[in-house]
C-alpha cells in the first residue's frame with residue numbers, strides 16, 4: 308500500500324515536471340517567433356525591401372527559374388534547424404548543408420543572394436540577416452512571377468554553423484514520400500496537411516532533375532501516358548541523363564499560378580510526391596479546390612509561407628548578422 312501511494316505520487320510529480328517542461332518549450336518557441344515582425348527594420352534599415360526587389364526584377368527577367376530556386380532555398384533553410392540562413396553557408400572543414408543529399412548539386416541561387424546582400428549592405432551594413440534576405444527574396448520571387456503578395460515578417464538572425472547530418476536525416480521531405488510520410492514531415496515543423504498541400508503548390512514554378520522522377524515516369528500507373536512519354540524522351544530509364552531537367556508544371560513553368568493542381572487532376576504531376584496528393588486519398592478534395600479556385604490557393608499559400616517562415620528563428624542575441632552569407636563572421 309505504501310509503495311503504491313509513493314509510486315503514484317511519483318508519477319504525479321513526473322507529470323507536473325513534464326507539463327512544466329512542455330510549457331517552457333512552447334513559451335520559448337512562441338516568444339522567439341513572436342519577435343519576428345513586418346516592421347523589424349523600419350528604423351534600422353527602412354530601405355531593405357526597396358533594395359531587394361529591383362535586384363530580383365532584373366535577375367528574373369533574364370532567368371525566371373531563379374525565382375523558383377530562391378523559394379526553394381527558403382524552404383530548405385527553414386526545415387533544417389529553422390530559418391537561420393544555414394543553407395547558405397559554404398562547406399568548411401566539416402561539411403554543411405549545401406552538399407547534404409537533398410541539396411547537393413540541386414539547390415541554387417547563391418550568386419543572386421550575394422548580389423542582394425551586397426545591395427542591402429550598401430545602405431545598412433551589418434543590419435539585415437541572410438535568413439531574412441531569403442524570406443524576402445522568396446516572397447518577391449512569388450510576386451514577380453505572378454503569385455500572391457504578403458507582408459514578410461523579419462527579424463531573424465543567422466546561424467554560425469550548418470549541419471550536414473541534420474540536412475540528411477529526414478528533416479527535408481523526399482520525392483519518394485507518400486501522403487503519410489509528407490504529413491509527418493510537415494507536422495514535425497508545426498505545419499498542417501493543408502499547409503503541406505498549399506506549399507506543394509510552389510512546384511508551379513521551377514525544374515527537377517531526371518533522377519528525381521525517373522521511377523515515376525517508367526514505373527507508375529497513375530500517370531497520363533502521353534505525359535510519361537514526353538518526359539521519358541529526355542530522361543532515359545537506365546544510364547545517363549540523371550541531371551536532365553524538366554519543368555515541374557508542364558503548362559506555365561515560369562508563372563506562379565494554380566496550374567500545378569490542374570496538372571494533378573489529369574495525372575501530370577512530375578514527382579511521385581506531387582501525384583500522391585491526388586490519388587484517391589484524403590487530400591484529393593483540397594487539390595480539387597485549389598485547381599478550381601486560385602484565390603483560395605493563394606490565400607492558403609500565403610498563410611502557410613508565413614507559418615514556414617516562423618519556424619524556429621534565431622532572435623535576440625542568438626546567432627549573428629552575417630556580413631557574407633556564405634560564411635560565419
Ligand code: HEM
Nearest residue numbers: 375376379382413480481482506509513514515516519580
Ligand atoms: C512536399 C514535399 C516536397 C518535396 C518532396 C519536394 C521535392 C522537390 C524536388 C525533388 C525537387 C527537384 C530538385 C532537383 O531535381 O534538383 C524540387 C524542386 C522545387 N521545390 Fe520542392 N519539394 C517539396 C516541397 C516544396 C516546398 C514546400 C517548396 C516551397 C515552398 C518547394 C519549392 C520547390 C521549387 C520552387 C522547386 C524548383 C527549384 C528550381 O527550379 O531550382 N518544394 N522539390
Ligand SMILES: *[C@@H]1O[C@H](CO)[C@@H](O)[C@H](O)[C@H]1NC(C)=O
Nearest residue numbers: 402405406407408410411412
Ligand atoms: C555531391 O555530388 C557530387 C556529384 O554527384 C559527388 O561527387 C559528391 O561526393 C557529393 N557530395 C557529397 C558530400 O555527397
Ligand SMILES: *[C@@H]1O[C@H](CO)[C@@H](O)[C@H](O)[C@H]1NC(C)=O
Nearest residue numbers: 483484485486487488583588
Ligand atoms: C506510405 O508508404 C509506407 C511505406 O513507405 C506504407 O507503409 C504506408 O502504408 C503508405 N501510406 C499510404 C497512405 O499510402
Ligand SMILES: *[C@@H]1O[C@H](CO)[C@@H](O)[C@H](O)[C@H]1NC(C)=O
Nearest residue numbers: 477481483484485487488489
Ligand atoms: C513512410 O511512412 C511509413 C509509415 O506510413 C514508414 O514506415 C516509412 O518508414 C516512411 N518512409 C520514410 C522514407 O519516411
Ligand SMILES: *[C@@H]1O[C@H](CO)[C@@H](O)[C@H](O)[C@H]1NC(C)=O
Nearest residue numbers: 521522523525526543544545
Ligand atoms: C522500376 O521497377 C523495377 C522493378 O521493381 C526496378 O527494377 C526499376 O529500378 C524501377 N525503376 C525504373 C526507372 O525502371
